[in-house]
Amino acid sequence: MTATVADGAWTVMAPKDLETGDYKVTAVQIIDEVSSAPVSIDFTIAAEPKPEPTEKPTEEPTEKPTASPKPSQAPSDSPEPSKAPVKPQGNNDDNDDDAPLAHTGPSEALPFIATGGALLVAVGAFLLFRRKNIKGHHGA
Numbered sequence: 001m002t003a004t005v006a007d008g009a010w011t012v013m014a015p016k017d018l019e020t021g022d023y024k025v026t027a028v029q030i031i032d033e034v035s036s037a038p039v040s041i042d043f044t045i046a047a048e049p050k051p052e053p054t055e056k057p058t059e060e061p062t063e064k065p066t067a068s069p070k071p072s073q074a075p076s077d078s079p080e081p082s083k084a085p086v087k088p089q090g091n092n093d094d095n096d097d098d099a100p101l102a103h104t105g106p107s108e109a110l111p112f113i114a115t116g117g118a119l120l121v122a123v124g125a126f127l128l129f130r131r132k133n134i135k136g137h138h139g140a
Contacts, residue, residue, distance in 0.1 A: 008091065012027075020045050020046060020047040022043075022044050023043055023045065024040055024041070025041050025043070026039070026040040116125050
């Protein structure tokens with residue numbers, strides 16, 4: 001067997017026809033006619049597990065099950081129907097989000113947008129009244 005070394009990692013391809021049993025591999029590295037100390041590793045190839053055989057069938061049939069004379073549980077006076085599964089609210093589909101969160105209400109920008117809209121209306125009204133006052137038209 002030969003080994004290939006890439007980035008300091010050794011790779012050895014074992015033959016496919018190894019039988020079950022215990023094996024030992026020893027590696028020695030030779031660089032510029034200088035040998036390293038041998039390094040060994042032991043390994044075991046286990047046999048393929050075989051399923052346990054089932055019991056042989058018998059000629060005699062098994063006993064037939066008998067019905068119990070009483071029901072095992074008393075019926076309930078007020079039956080409650082089973083609950084149908086309910087999908088939790090929020091972003092459950094993940095939509096490729098890193099951190100899917102439940103929908104908890106309006107966006108954080110909504111107060112700023114509302115404030116900006118109110119300021120625009122106020123500035124527009126101020127300019128409209130100022131323009132009327134400049135031309136000498138007083139409302140009172």
